[in-house]
Amino acid sequence: MSFTQFFQQLMNGFSLGSLYALLAIGYTLVYGILSLINFAHSDVFMLGTYFAFYMITIFMLPWWLSVVISVVLCAIVGMTIERVAYRPLRSAPRISALITAVGVSYFLENLGLVVLGARPKGFPRPDLMKNVYVIAGAKIQGVSFWVPIISIGILMVLLYIVYKTKVGMAMRAVAKDMETTRLMGVNVDQIILYTFALGSALAGAGGVMWAAKFPQINPLMGIFPGWKAFTAAVVGGIGNVVGAMIGGFIIGLAEILIAAFFPSLTGYKDAFVFGLLILFLIIKPNGIMGETLKEKV
Amino acid sequence: MGKRDYILTAILFVILLFGLWLAQNYLNAYMIRILNTAFIYVIAAVAYNLINGIAGQFSLGPNGFMALGGYTVALLMLPVYQKIQVYFLTPLIWPFSVITFPSYLFILSLFLGGLIAAGGAFLIGFPTLRLRGDYLAIASFGFSEIIFVLANNFIPLTNGALGIKGIPQYTNLWWTGGLAFLTVFLIRNLVNSSFGRALKAIREDEIAAQTMGINPFRTKLLAFAISGFFAGVAGGLFVTLISTVSPTLFTFAMTFNLLIIIVLGGLGSITGSVVTAFIFAFLQEILREVEATHTIGSFTIPGIPGMRMVVFSALLVVLMIFYRRGLFGTKELSWDLVFRLFKKKEPQE
Numbered sequence: 001m002s003f004t005q006f007f008q009q010l011m012n013g014f015s016l017g018s019l020y021a022l023l024a025i026g027y028t029l030v031y032g033i034l035s036l037i038n039f040a041h042s043d044v045f046m047l048g049t050y051f052a053f054y055m056i057t058i059f060m061l062p063w064w065l066s067v068v069i070s071v072v073l074c075a076i077v078g079m080t081i082e083r084v085a086y087r088p089l090r091s092a093p094r095i096s097a098l099i100t101a102v103g104v105s106y107f108l109e110n111l112g113l114v115v116l117g118a119r120p121k122g123f124p125r126p127d128l129m130k131n132v133y134v135i136a137g138a139k140i141q142g143v144s145f146w147v148p149i150i151s152i153g154i155l156m157v158l159l160y161i162v163y164k165t166k167v168g169m170a171m172r173a174v175a176k177d178m179e180t181t182r183l184m185g186v187n188v189d190q191i192i193l194y195t196f197a198l199g200s201a202l203a204g205a206g207g208v209m210w211a212a213k214f215p216q217i218n219p220l221m222g223i224f225p226g227w228k229a230f231t232a233a234v235v236g237g238i239g240n241v242v243g244a245m246i247g248g249f250i251i252g253l254a255e256i257l258i259a260a261f262f263p264s265l266t267g268y269k270d271a272f273v274f275g276l277l278i279l280f281l282i283i284k285p286n287g288i289m290g291e292t293l294k295e296k297v
Numbered sequence: 298m299g300k301r302d303y304i305l306t307a308i309l310f311v312i313l314l315f316g317l318w319l320a321q322n323y324l325n326a327y328m329i330r331i332l333n334t335a336f337i338y339v340i341a342a343v344a345y346n347l348i349n350g351i352a353g354q355f356s357l358g359p360n361g362f363m364a365l366g367g368y369t370v371a372l373l374m375l376p377v378y379q380k381i382q383v384y385f386l387t388p389l390i391w392p393f394s395v396i397t398f399p400s401y402l403f404i405l406s407l408f409l410g411g412l413i414a415a416g417g418a419f420l421i422g423f424p425t426l427r428l429r430g431d432y433l434a435i436a437s438f439g440f441s442e443i444i445f446v447l448a449n450n451f452i453p454l455t456n457g458a459l460g461i462k463g464i465p466q467y468t469n470l471w472w473t474g475g476l477a478f479l480t481v482f483l484i485r486n487l488v489n490s491s492f493g494r495a496l497k498a499i500r501e502d503e504i505a506a507q508t509m510g511i512n513p514f515r516t517k518l519l520a521f522a523i524s525g526f527f528a529g530v531a532g533g534l535f536v537t538l539i540s541t542v543s544p545t546l547f548t549f550a551m552t553f554n555l556l557i558i559i560v561l562g563g564l565g566s567i568t569g570s571v572v573t574a575f576i577f578a579f580l581q582e583i584l585r586e587v588e589a590t591h592t593i594g595s596f597t598i599p600g601i602p603g604m605r606m607v608v609f610s611a612l613l614v615v616l617m618i619f620y621r622r623g624l625f626g627t628k629e630l631s632w633d634l635v636f637r638l639f640k641k642k643e644p645q646e
Contacts, residue, residue: 037431088618096617098355098434099560103613106553110606118603223549227442230435267450274443281424281432 004138009260011144017252018151022206023229024244026199032175032239039101042226043108044200048074048207049217063126071204078200112219123215143213231277237290302632317474335578336473340480342558342570344527350565352520353500358437359528361444364547366410366529367536373406379463390453407533414529415522422521448544460543468538569625
């Protein structure tokens, strides 16, 4: 493999990894606060692509505006899911909340199949994503070039929100100790709602960019990216925002480079992600950035 | 279980056999098919309830285990000439290409299918059950998806997306009914043993259980492997019932159906799962009406394919929020309960 080819694959891996990172943050934020695997997150991601699709094709809105609207709609969907399905189960055994999460996810997928149709739809890509750039002799697709840049911009904003604003501080406090935070006069339910909004908005943004990269959308498209993003969150250390980003890039790069170096194994690249998950659970269950938590009695 | 209960259970078994004989001789093929499916659901749901309800560990793997069991049984029971026909593009790998079990070894192939599935359960359980948290859910979900990917891609073994067809149809009501009875009997006894009490202790509070001298990791792992074993047997029965297997047979929808069954019956209630498995098998057929086209007078209401699953998933969420106990809660139907119902002499304390 020549260097230019390797560089091309590296850029591909980066763009895929940044999408996993965007999606993984939603999982890690919710898990950090509620210890709940939000299975419905991958379906919010799917809905994001459909929102944008209908904004562009039916309402004829410009691309950037449809992205913004779709991100806002995703945040609303995320908050609705939290309010309707998860909040009534806050004090229930954890397994109940998990089953509900699976139920919501499956509901959205099947509703999608009925309402949106099972036939895959072609996603209209903007010219910006279709251009081909030549950098140091390597041909880079617009998606592979712009997606990482936009994602890193979004991730910077997210880090600012989580670590520099008051809402972010409240989020981190709720994740550490919900009861004490409540005693400090923070409206915990509201903060949880904000967390869902933030995570779902990122999922929406990730979804639209995913559709720009792989321009075929269907109601079940979220399942595999969602599962890989959760794996990324575990690899990076569940509950840790920076860890989720690192994990996302690791998974994305690993997936692309395995397919690039061993083309005969392309069909099994999902199995490698699974192997990575099992490996991490055996060797370093707390992930790269995770801290060891003492079990409270 | 006292002596009385064993005798009563034996009588129940005889009644069941008589019922099966009646069903086999007097019901039409459609009803027999639903009954077979219901019994297979009973096996899979009771096994699933052992890990989800009794041990309180959330697994999403039963469809993967059923696929493992199903493919194992299919590969062992398919006659050699049929194998050559099915694998006409890529030949089947040795040793499956030469061995075929005669029909009297069907039970052995089911057992081996169960063992392979239990091996799969061990593979995911070993890294995840040591840890606190819900890693089991995500790892078992991934495992099932990987089984799907492998079944599609590892063509020399699974024949890829085409699947395997022409599997001899060994499964009948005697097999499904008998094995369902056996499974319920074994798992009921397991739950009532000290092992079962250890599992319930882990479900309620793992740390407290540990201080009482229970090894949570070993107990959970064993329960998960047993659960995987019976799921594998159910998968094998299913494959020999419909005489074909392909990757799409055991998708997440299967796990979801089982989840509905155990939640509706009550997480942790074995007998509850048995009752709801039957309800579900029939409900699934009744709800086909929702998807069918209806004509009322001159109006035609078009059928909506896929609506059943929307209804079921909404049902699951509503159940979890408003009716978390399910029909039976964690209670069991037992002979004691039946006797109390009929006696009604002494007031309940």
